[in-house]
Amino acid sequence: MKKTGERSSSDGARTPGVPGSSKKGRRKQRHRKRQGGDAKNASLHRAEAGHSAGIAEEAGSSRPEGAKRQRKARRAKPNRAERRALLNQKLHAPVVNIDPGGTSVEVIQPAPAPKEEVKTHGSTQVRQSGPAEQHAPRPSQGYRSRENDANRRRHPADMRGDGTHRFPSRHRHQATGSQELYAALDLGTNNCRLLIARPEQRGFRVVDAYSKIVRLGEGVGRNRKLSDDAISRAIEALQVCQQKISERGVQRARLIATEACRAAENGEEFVSRAKKEAGLELEIVSQETEARLAVAGCVSLVDPEADGVLLFDIGGGSSEIVWLDLRNRYGARGYALTRFVRTWTSLPLGVVNLAESHGGVHVTPDVFEAMVGDVSQRLENFPLGNELSRAIERGNVHMLGTSGTVTTLAGVHLGLKRYDRRRVDGAWMEQEDVSAMINQLLNMSYQERVENPCIGEDRADLVLAGCAILEGIRRRWPCQRLRVADRGLREGILMEMMAADKVWSNSNHKRRRTPRKEYNR
Structure with missing residues (x-):
């Protein structure tokens, strides 16, 4: 006989909130609900995984399970040269001639455009040059006629007029790296010294150096002249310096002579001989x-x-x-x-x-x-x-x-x-x-x-x-x-040339982070 007021649930546990129900039954009910929710979520995850695996199998993917998907490489954009070539093809399309019989095809490429083009309002206007302009050199061009070159006033010691040399490209090899090389030569009374360097940060890095005792001023105090033996020693050292300058591909140089050539009566004669025999034009400085x-x-x-x-x-x-x-x-x-x-x-x-x-x-x-x-x-x-x-x-x-x-x-x-x-x-x-x-x-x-x-x-x-x-x-x-x-x-000459060229104020100048190495004497 069941007591009056007692109710029985379908799972055999007493109903909560009804007289006769217990805490143990309520705990079991909450546990069953949690288990049911976890099982439902697990089944959903398994279904999604199976669906993804089926798609991968259909696509023939060999990617192992758990591996990250690789990002597909983007198509590279054309660089500047490719864009220029594409634009040239649009502006100057080739002419295609097809034989009436259909047996041959001839492609005629357009003639190259003149170097001087004037762009106005998005359109390109080509300015044709007449016969006179084709043969007459313009002032902006990198060459000069012989008449202008002969009439050009030269500095007594170099081509630039500021005491330094700018070596033309036909007299030098291509320099390694994007920075110019500078050379400084000091022909003194006792020594002949050469220094070749490249600008770096607020100084320079020595590329090559040469020093030889020639005693050019030997006997000048007594005779007021450079002796033949001293001139021969100096010319021999200058020839070595000229070879180093040429092999290194120096673009800027200043070559000076000091007291021995200032005091000697045949100082200018020695400078002319050095230019003829060694190929270097010296400047006698004050x-x-x-x-x-x-x-x-x-x-x-x-x-x-x-x-x-x-x-x-x-x-x-x-x-x-x-x-x-x-x-x-x-x-x-x-x-x-x-x-x-x-x-x-x-x-x-x-x-x-x-x-x-x-x-x-x-x-x-x-x-x-x-x-x-x-x-x-x-x-x-x-x-x-x-x-x-x-x-x-x-x-x-x-x-x-x-x-x-x-x-x-x-x-x-x-x-x-x-x-x-x-x-x-x-x-x-x-x-x-x-x-x-x-x-x-x-x-x-x-x-x-x-x-x-x-x-x-x-x-x-x-x-x-x-x-x-x-x-x-x-x-x-x-x-x-x-x-x-x-x-x-020598170091002073290099510093003055580099400062005059503003190599340290140029934003495009590539600066090195490594410390400057010293050179040995």
Whole structure:
């Protein structure tokens, strides 16, 4: 007998909300509903998967299950050359002639359009040139008639008129890379130096270098003429330089000669012979130009915190001294410092003519003091010399030397067993170090100087003459620090040419992210 009020559901559980139903029955009911929903969703997923698999099988796809579908490659758009060719076909369609019998077909291509086309309002107007225009060269064309070329006024040292050479394409090979190559040649009293470089960021990367001691100014102090032996040595070195310039495909070059050709009576005759035998046209530069180029080549080594720099270049036949007053530079650095030249001078004393006057093989302390006396006498007429002395007394002024003399002193000071430009260029020397190195070289015999790896036989008879010039400058303006620069006129020439061509301000110039490599001497 069932109790009154009790109801039974079809699944045997008590109905919720009716007297006699339990919590256990309600939990079972909710569990069955959840299982039923999950089963329904699973069946739908299986049906969709089966449908997709059937479509893939019908299409013959071999893609494994779970692999991602590959995106179909888009059709490549035509490039500029293809678009130009398509446009040309539309504008100048070929003419097709079919034989009446249908046995042959002739396709006649249209004649090429003239180079000069004028586009107006979306249409192309072709301007025909008459017979006179076809033969007469236009000013905008890249060639000149012989009459115009003969009447054209040339610079005495080159084709451009600014002291540099622009080599025509028929005289050079194709240069590697998209950037032009620049060459700088410095034919001095003692050395012949060549540097070939490519612009990079705010400087340049050296591609090739050459240096040879030729002693072109040997005997000029006595005879006022270049000797035949010295000319032969210089011509031989210039021929090597010309070969390097040609093989590298140099587009811009400046080739200068300094004091030896300025002082010699046959300097112009030597320049003509060099052009004839070596194929290089030299430019004899003034003392002011030489001083400016020395500054341009070394300003990157100026201390950013310095208020002034006393820069000197001890050459074979002359020595240039420049005062850079940097008290009002307002953060300027690098090549921009060339604008701060306060004063300069050029002494007619170099290592070659000073060694010829006093002797350079066996140098005693008395001979050395006589050399220093000659230099000190020349420095008395330095413009603004007393003002420079007061600036040095206030401090924060350092020396910057560029010559074989200071690089030799730095190499000996560093104790190098072999000359290493990477360690010498930019090295700092205190005043006590410079004095110690000069005394050390003065106490060496000639043979000991020859055997020193930083001096060698080529400089053994000249190095003490250079030390005497340096000592004369130090006694006149004693600075506490000296920075060594293994660079000079060649680097200055390259910097000036590249700055004139605005290679660093060109947005299309490809800049490298790798650091610039140094070159070995």
